[in-house]
Amino acid sequence: MTNHWSESASCRSLDPELFFPVSREAVYTTQIAPIRRLCAACPVAGPCLEWALATGEPHGIWAGTTPSERRRIRATRGRRLTRG
Numbered sequence: 001m002t003n004h005w006s007e008s009a010s011c012r013s014l015d016p017e018l019f020f021p022v023s024r025e026a027v028y029t030t031q032i033a034p035i036r037r038l039c040a041a042c043p044v045a046g047p048c049l050e051w052a053l054a055t056g057e058p059h060g061i062w063a064g065t066t067p068s069e070r071r072r073i074r075a076t077r078g079r080r081l082t083r084g
């Protein structure tokens with residue numbers, strides 16, 4: 001049986017609150033550099049990002065992306081699909 005990707009996550013033992021900053025995104029984007037570095041080295045960053053995109057996760061940092069960055073990725077992918 002295959003393990004779920006989250007079982008190999010670099011953030012598995014960290015406080016989840018670190019990934020859900022409470023301040024407005026415009027403010028916290030400057031505060032998430034350490035999280036982005038952690039995610040950049042995470043072995044499951046790909047599945048993590050795809051999960052956040054597929055579920056439309058509206059909060060928190062997933063695979064080093066902010067909610068607005070994920071909205072842009074989803075919009076870009078949507079445009080590519082409609083162009084064919």
Ligand code: SF4
Nearest residue numbers: 009011039042048063
């Ligand atoms: S990419 Fe970042 S948020 Fe996603 S599982 Fe890895 S450490 Fe956690």
